[in-house]
Amino acid sequence: MASFCKxxxxxxxxxxxxxxxxxxxxxxxxxxxDFSLASEPSSSSEQDIIPPALRHYLFQCLEKxxxxxxxxxxxxxxxxxxNEIPTSCCQYxxxxxxxxxxxxxxxxxxxPEFSGNATLFRTRSDETWTTCIRxxxxxxxxx
Numbered sequence: 001m002a003s004f005c006k007x008x009x010x011x012x013x014x015x016x017x018x019x020x021x022x023x024x025x026x027x028x029x030x031x032x033x034d035f036s037l038a039s040e041p042s043s044s045s046e047q048d049i050i051p052p053a054l055r056h057y058l059f060q061c062l063e064k065x066x067x068x069x070x071x072x073x074x075x076x077x078x079x080x081x082x083n084e085i086p087t088s089c090c091q092y093x094x095x096x097x098x099x100x101x102x103x104x105x106x107x108x109x110x111x112p113e114f115s116g117n118a119t120l121f122r123t124r125s126d127e128t129w130t131t132c133i134r135x136x137x138x139x140x141x142x143x
Contacts, residue, residue, distance in 0.1 A: 058107055061100035066092040077124045090132035
């Protein structure tokens, strides 16, 4: 079990480090103007298939999610672990925003190793978002 966890964490960091950003499938209902980011210079490398502004946006989203929380969300959404997400991580997720959350989910799903279960992953992603929203807006114990 520990090695599986390590593999899933390594897989996430591989994806988060940019390996998934070279996929042409990342043209998922997004354009540079959607993100209001200045366009970055593009290199002529075949690796730069996605617009630089979208790549920049995805990295900003991942940064906002927090290094300690990224593996927990990845395991919950893409591995199916039943782990509880800490309130602090839900705060990062909600502050990051639904647009970022959806963009990251779509980026991972665009990879061939994840695309076969896209519907399941989107459902888990939506459930995770809803759970975090409920956790943060639920009233505390009454005095």
